[in-house]
Amino acid sequence: MNYISTRGGTTAKDNLHSADAIKQGLAHDGGLFMPETIPTVTMDEIVALSRESYPARAAAILGKFLDDYPADELCAYCEAAYADARFPGGAAPLHKLNDTVHVMELWHGPTCAFKDMALQIMPKLLSGALRITGEERTALILVATSGDTGKAALEGYRDIDQVKIMVYYPVDGVSKMQKLQMATQEGGNVRVCAIRGNFDDAQTGVKKIFSDPAAADALNEKGIFLSSANSINWGRLVPQVAYYFSAYCDLLASGEIKAGEEINVSVPTGNFGNIFAGYIAKQMGLPVKRFLCASNKNNILTDFLATGVYDRNRDFYTTMSPSMDILISSNLERLLYLKTGTAETAAYMQSLSKCGRYEITPEAKASIDADFTGYFCDEENTVRVIRETFENAQYLIDTHTAVGLSAAQQYIAETGDTTKMIVDSTASPYKFASNVLRSLTGNAPADEFEALEELSRVTGTEIPAPLASLKTKTVRFTEIIDPAEMLAKTLAD
Numbered sequence: 001m002n003y004i005s006t007r008g009g010t011t012a013k014d015n016l017h018s019a020d021a022i023k024q025g026l027a028h029d030g031g032l033f034m035p036e037t038i039p040t041v042t043m044d045e046i047v048a049l050s051r052e053s054y055p056a057r058a059a060a061i062l063g064k065f066l067d068d069y070p071a072d073e074l075c076a077y078c079e080a081a082y083a084d085a086r087f088p089g090g091a092a093p094l095h096k097l098n099d100t101v102h103v104m105e106l107w108h109g110p111t112c113a114f115k116d117m118a119l120q121i122m123p124k125l126l127s128g129a130l131r132i133t134g135e136e137r138t139a140l141i142l143v144a145t146s147g148d149t150g151k152a153a154l155e156g157y158r159d160i161d162q163v164k165i166m167v168y169y170p171v172d173g174v175s176k177m178q179k180l181q182m183a184t185q186e187g188g189n190v191r192v193c194a195i196r197g198n199f200d201d202a203q204t205g206v207k208k209i210f211s212d213p214a215a216a217d218a219l220n221e222k223g224i225f226l227s228s229a230n231s232i233n234w235g236r237l238v239p240q241v242a243y244y245f246s247a248y249c250d251l252l253a254s255g256e257i258k259a260g261e262e263i264n265v266s267v268p269t270g271n272f273g274n275i276f277a278g279y280i281a282k283q284m285g286l287p288v289k290r291f292l293c294a295s296n297k298n299n300i301l302t303d304f305l306a307t308g309v310y311d312r313n314r315d316f317y318t319t320m321s322p323s324m325d326i327l328i329s330s331n332l333e334r335l336l337y338l339k340t341g342t343a344e345t346a347a348y349m350q351s352l353s354k355c356g357r358y359e360i361t362p363e364a365k366a367s368i369d370a371d372f373t374g375y376f377c378d379e380e381n382t383v384r385v386i387r388e389t390f391e392n393a394q395y396l397i398d399t400h401t402a403v404g405l406s407a408a409q410q411y412i413a414e415t416g417d418t419t420k421m422i423v424d425s426t427a428s429p430y431k432f433a434s435n436v437l438r439s440l441t442g443n444a445p446a447d448e449f450e451a452l453e454e455l456s457r458v459t460g461t462e463i464p465a466p467l468a469s470l471k472t473k474t475v476r477f478t479e480i481i482d483p484a485e486m487l488a489k490t491l492a493d
Ligand SMILES: *Cc1c(COP(=O)(O)O)cnc(C)c1O
Pocket: 113, 114, 115, 148, 149, 231, 268, 269, 270, 271, 272, 273, 274, 275, 323, 324, 400, 426, 427
């Protein structure tokens, strides 16, 4: 299977396979890699998968896209990545909230956010890619994070051969728990550094290093090349396609739906990676009627889906769901490519970079409307949804999941549609314990570990072991630098 750029600069003639796309991360024309054609899955295959374990389901889906990897190797990767020891509560279990809504819990991995679903396996895919492409240099994974990606990438890439990882995070732009998770990271090949500034400053600094030919030369002399772990990398997205099939399999297995029946899906969205993975599943043949794109107060996607105008010239808000505080949703480019082709996509992206805005054609908008509806949930309603869900259903959700559940509730109230609805739950409530506790009780202790314990006491639920154990871990990384020092820091090793 050949991979091509969403902006048309790389075509099937270039003969790039999935290993190249995963190693390279971003196409040379600045576009994102996509498979030239989307493979299909039949309903018979889905029914057969419903009798399989999560790792077997994931290996089947991965194999459709990564056909340059040996099939038995993909199976071994999935068995190791999604083993019970890594995901003690199961990889993507469903929780039935009511007759319509089923919550898919994607946060049982080592860092308690859904990023683990991809980042537990992506390092194995990269190691495989280095071998398949005969690469002898070391990959340096450079990450700018607003919290969850950094920790999940550190945990995934730690002590992987021929790989190093460097993570930058904004010193005041992540939660206390997220900061502690990163500062205590173990592993011989990891570095973590805080920068003075916000997430955009960190992101801009990293992008500058990626596009600096002198930096590439300096690293190359040391036998190092740069690679990325963000959802612009196809290796991040393809493992996420699998859990949409898995959710459908679970609904089949429990008799909630019949083979072929449609479902709806609601996704708390930031970079548009998770929801786009769901859309790929639909393209492959999964019967999904509608995707609800759920945003917090940073509702640029809600506006885009309603009007066809994407305009980042607006205020940026810091919210209780920080992993969705984002104004440029990179993976939307992949949807535009599928709906409009390379030429239109390249023009939209150029307009976005020049004026921070683009407007899609009425035809493109109609085509997107057929699959997606946007909703948003402000801070007040996030609090309300967390409280009501616990009071009415004794089910504890985090701030991001609350945004997704709110979208599902708004849609159901508007349409009366009783089609089974999957709501993606993207983080453990304990990862955002003070805000969750404050939503339930009106206040929270200043100390984050006290908040964990209080939340456990009030709700009778258990603190996830990876968060509880942070209290006794040694802090290894305390350095704070200016964005201007990032290049020198990256090159020094
Ligand atoms: C990253 C993240 C999101 C947003 O996912 P995208 O793929 O960027 O849309 C939502 N919730 C949590 C908890 C996250 O960490």
